[in-house]
Amino acid sequence: xFIKKLSKINFFIYLIGGLVTIxxxxxxxxxxxxxxxxxxxxxxxxxxxxATRYDNEDYQTFKSALTNKLSLTDLSYEFDDLDxxxxxxxxxxxxxxxxxxxxxxxAYNFGDSVDEGVKELIRIVNTDCDNTKYVxxxxxxxxxxxxKALPSLNPERVIYAATFGDPKIYLPEGKAALAVKxxxxxxxxxxxxxxxxxxxxxxxxxxxxxDCYAYExxxxxxxxxxxxxxxxxxxxxxxxxxxxxxSYYSISNHVSYVSDGLYEDASKTIxxxxxxxxxxxxxxxxxxxxxxxxxxxLSMYGLIDQxxxxxxxxxxxxxxxxxxxALYDYRDLADPYDLVEHCNFDTCTLxxxxxxxxxxxxxxxxxxxxxxxxxxxxxxxKLSWNYGATKSIIVLTDAGFHSPDIDGxxxxxVVGLSKRIDPVNIYVITVPEIVDEYxxxxxxxxxxxxxxxxDLSILTDTIMAxxxxxxxxxxxxxxxxxxxxxxxxxxxxxINNIEDNLGESVIIRFSxxxxxxxxxxxxxxxxxxxxxxxxxxxxxxxxxxxxRIVPLSxxxxxxxxxxxxxxxxxxxxxxxxxxxxxxxxxx
Numbered sequence: 282x283f284i285k286k287l288s289k290i291n292f293f294i295y296l297i298g299g300l301v302t303i304x305x306x307x308x309x310x311x312x313x314x315x316x317x318x319x320x321x322x323x324x325x326x327x328x329x330x331x332a333t334r335y336d337n338e339d340y341q342t343f344k345s346a347l348t349n350k351l352s353l354t355d356l357s358y359e360f361d362d363l364d365x366x367x368x369x370x371x372x373x374x375x376x377x378x379x380x381x382x383x384x385x386x387x388a389y390n391f392g393d394s395v396d397e398g399v400k401e402l403i404r405i406v407n408t409d410c411d412n413t414k415y416v417x418x419x420x421x422x423x424x425x426x427x428x429k430a431l432p433s434l435n436p437e438r439v440i441y442a443a444t445f446g447d448p449k450i451y452l453p454e455g456k457a458a459l460a461v462k463x464x465x466x467x468x469x470x471x472x473x474x475x476x477x478x479x480x481x482x483x484x485x486x487x488x489x490x491x492d493c494y495a496y497e498x499x500x501x502x503x504x505x506x507x508x509x510x511x512x513x514x515x516x517x518x519x520x521x522x523x524x525x526x527x528s529y530y531s532i533s534n535h536v537s538y539v540s541d542g543l544y545e546d547a548s549k550t551i552x553x554x555x556x557x558x559x560x561x562x563x564x565x566x567x568x569x570x571x572x573x574x575x576x577x578x579l580s581m582y583g584l585i586d587q588x589x590x591x592x593x594x595x596x597x598x599x600x601x602x603x604x605x606x607a608l609y610d611y612r613d614l615a616d617p618y619d620l621v622e623h624c625n626f627d628t629c630t631l632x633x634x635x636x637x638x639x640x641x642x643x644x645x646x647x648x649x650x651x652x653x654x655x656x657x658x659x660x661x662x663k664l665s666w667n668y669g670a671t672k673s674i675i676v677l678t679d680a681g682f683h684s685p686d687i688d689g690x691x692x693x694x695v696v697g698l699s700k701r702i703d704p705v706n707i708y709v710i711t712v713p714e715i716v717d718e719y720x721x722x723x724x725x726x727x728x729x730x731x732x733x734x735x736d737l738s739i740l741t742d743t744i745m746a747x748x749x750x751x752x753x754x755x756x757x758x759x760x761x762x763x764x765x766x767x768x769x770x771x772x773x774x775x776i777n778n779i780e781d782n783l784g785e786s787v788i789i790r791f792s793x794x795x796x797x798x799x800x801x802x803x804x805x806x807x808x809x810x811x812x813x814x815x816x817x818x819x820x821x822x823x824x825x826x827x828x829r830i831v832p833l834s835x836x837x838x839x840x841x842x843x844x845x846x847x848x849x850x851x852x853x854x855x856x857x858x859x860x861x862x863x864x865x866x867x868x
Contacts, residue, residue, distance in 0.1 A: 320357035322359075322413065323413050324416045324418070325402065325406075327367075328423050334364065338539050349548075350552040353565060363402060368393075395425050395426055398430075406434050416442075418551075421446045425447060428450075436510030437510075441554045445518045448499050449501060451496075451498075451504050455492075457475050488753065491754060492519070494771055500829075522534040530836075549567065568667070569605070573606065577610040578643060578645055581678070592638060593634065594741055606626070607624060607626050607664055608624050609621060609660055614687040622663065623641070649681060650680060653676060653678065654685070658698060661674070672705040674706070679711060696725045706728040707728040708723060772796075772833060773839050779846070796811065798832055801828070801829040
């Protein structure tokens with residue numbers, strides 16, 4: 282079999298170079314799971330292609346992140362790196378390597394590897410240790426193992442399953458379906474975007490998939506992705522530009538789940554599920570970045586001391602748990618009075634916070650609304666927020682806010698910046714009469730509103746107990762005209778005609794708005810082409826050949842067009858299919 286007029290070979294050499302980096306050696310873990318013992322929890326990790334069992338960075342990092350939290354409990358637990366082939370890639374034969382890694386997972390060596398992993402995972406979860414509960418996670422090929430096994434697993438025995446960089450991910454909300462006005466170089470025009478780009482109809486299992494155009498994996502999708510019985514027991518993580526699960530095609534993002542902290546992020550969710558399943562207190566305290574923003578207008582005179590006491594308590598708990606504090610005060614830009622920084626994340630210590638709180642004096646603020654929107658927006662912009670920290674702004678006020686603010690800052694500006702940062706949860710402590718004015722702001726940013734009649738220590742404890750999760754999805758920004766700014770639309774592809782010359786060749790003609798197309802036949806990536814047709818020769822007509830043509834632009838990949846090339850009787854397969862043997866010829 283071969284494809285005529287293929288190009289961009291360097292693109293695939295780059296891919297292989299990135300894929301090889303997934304084989305990372307580390308010290309052998311001294312404790313591996315025993316098949317005999319039956320702990321409270323068994324954590325099973327399915328590694329990615331080419332990774333050595335136990336000696337791979339993904340398993341070691343995931344294990345370490347979850348162990349740090351499980352050690353806070355009295356539960357017994359064990360970890361195991363699933364015993365399955367996890368067939369890898371190599372450099373001796375580039376095209377065999379590409380075929381092995383990009384294989385659809387349904388046939389040949391790559392598919393056999395996935396199926397062996399599925400069988401072993403089903404055996405362990407469904408038959409071993411009646412009183413043990415199971416947590417599963419898988420990366421790349423291992424993610425396929427986990428997601429493909431789920432329909433056959435007993436959900437009563439599973440606490441949680443997590444997939445990372447799954448080439449078979451399925452997120453229906455990522456398919457363009459919502460008509461909107463789109464901002465383009467030629468002005469506004471009508472277009473369609475996925476509902477995910479407005480944060481609508483998000484899949485329950487979407488834990489961290491920032492690309493709102495993510496729809497299905499490079500190799501297709503398992504549907505349904507969340508089988509019956511696994512509601513709230515499944516989460517999927519896809520790095521922002523990961524070629525295997527997003528609409529982009531970065532290999533470096535696919536091999537960055539360790540360095541980008543995604544296993545640490547998932548471990549927080551998993552640990553919360555474990556403690557809930559066993560009725561245990563979740564004593565894990567995330568590191569916090571907390572900015573305290575105090576309304577210092579004159580009407581706060583009778584409340585300021587009560588607020589200062591709770592602010593100091595929050596600062597003490599945050600700093601003692603390894604977090605960081607910043608302190609600001611604001612009034613009304615009409616006074617005029619600009620936001621004042623007393624100390625930031627780099628300079629605040631408990632003594633400095635105590636001293637600076639004492640310096641805050643109430644004055645000004647002639648009308649009721651104050652300049653909170655500007656203060657919150659400026660605070661978020663001024664601070665250097667730590668990646669992975671739980672981020673909060675605590676507002677202490679007795680008044681509402683200008684909307685828009687005097688400097689033009691809008692409600693949408695504040696909420697949008699909060700979400701882009703990670704998000705920054707906004708909490709408000711205020712008087713009972715104006716609680717309703719802050720409910721929308723706190724809800725939109727993932728925070729809460731409390732009143733001076735509440736036990737404020739409960740709010741502080743609630744804030745400290747929360748942990749940060751990376752944003753479920755990054756919504757598209759709305760500009761001042763209400764149009765969605767789309768920097769790079771997805772390329773689109775459609776198959777126009779399939780000409781099957783029996784015994785000779787199959788010609789597929791298609792339309793492509795991208796710059797080239799990636800061609801995948803069964804479990805083999807054959808190459809990319811800038812033409813709008815491909816010619817397949819020497820097909821194995823004893824099987825039903827599955828063809829996927831993936832449109833590529835300069836930065837993104839679109840949704841594949843698929844076709845089944847009919848199973849017509851033939852007695853000879855002249856060129857063996859990768860990844861078993863042989864070389865795919867490229868012209």
